[in-house]
Amino acid sequence: MKLYGHPMSTCTRKVLTTLAEKGHEAEFVLVDLMKGETKQPANLARQPFGQVPTLEDDGFVLYESRAIIRYLDEKLSGPKLTPSEIREHARMEQWISVETSDFTPPAMTIILNNLFGRMQGKTPDADAVSKAREKVGATLDVLDAALATKDFLAGGQFSLADICYMPYIEYLFAAESGDLVTKRAHAGAWWKRISERPSWKKATGK
Numbered sequence: 572m573k574l575y576g577h578p579m580s581t582c583t584r585k586v587l588t589t590l591a592e593k594g595h596e597a598e599f600v601l602v603d604l605m606k607g608e609t610k611q612p613a614n615l616a617r618q619p620f621g622q623v624p625t626l627e628d629d630g631f632v633l634y635e636s637r638a639i640i641r642y643l644d645e646k647l648s649g650p651k652l653t654p655s656e657i658r659e660h661a662r663m664e665q666w667i668s669v670e671t672s673d674f675t676p677p678a679m680t681i682i683l684n685n686l687f688g689r690m691q692g693k694t695p696d697a698d699a700v701s702k703a704r705e706k707v708g709a710t711l712d713v714l715d716a717a718l719a720t721k722d723f724l725a726g727g728q729f730s731l732a733d734i735c736y737m738p739y740i741e742y743l744f745a746a747e748s749g750d751l752v753t754k755r756a757h758a759g760a761w762w763k764r765i766s767e768r769p770s771w772k773k774a775t776g777k
């Protein structure tokens with residue numbers, strides 16, 4: 572099994588965390604984002620949108636991080652990261668959908684402006700960051716209320732839903748917006764709980 576990605580890529584990190592949770596490894600093939608390798612023919616042949624990650628498993632090529640982590644969870648031995656109980660499973664899917672639609676787009680606005688943009692010498696768009704902070708805060712209010720009565724998003728079990736949020740939250744801290752998480756007691760405790768997992772430390776090289 573090969574994973575084409577970049578160690579700093581949020582979507583690659585979801586896959587690395589899933590592999591680590593399952594107790595498996597894939598051969599890591601670096602696609603250097605910094606050198607524009609995502610847009611080169613070799614990567615476009617695997618991932619027509621010119622992005623990472625892509626998984627290659629015995630001739631089967633799969634892109635889209637959320638599809639990859641679901642595939643790995645079904646295919647690989649190790650702890651299940653999808654609840655077997657139908658309502659907890661549905662709850663996991665609900666939170667992955669919220670992450671995709673309501674959390675990640677504004678979180679990435681903050682991250683691109685305050686972290687990656689700055690690294691490239693660009694001045695952050697303060698207005699865009701401020702609006703994005705409001706949106707992320709509103710979504711985190713909803714998560715915070717849900718996490719008041721359970722340890723993980725799907726219920727009592729760590730799941731793919733928790734993994735989907737982790738790379739973006741990590742970068743929110745580096746983008747001067749970790750307060751959005753820590754000032755919400757239940758979301759803050761949840762982040763502490765999940766970010767201390769060995770799988771996350773392995774995926775992020777800590």
Ligand SMILES: N[C@@H](CCC(=O)N[C@@H](CS)C(=O)NCC(=O)O)C(=O)O
Binds near residue numbers: 583
């Ligand atoms: N929906 C895709 C998004 C992948 C994505 O945005 N990858 C970023 C890195 S985290 C990328 O490759 N960016 C390079 C580019 O767009 O040129 C997924 O979940 O895999």
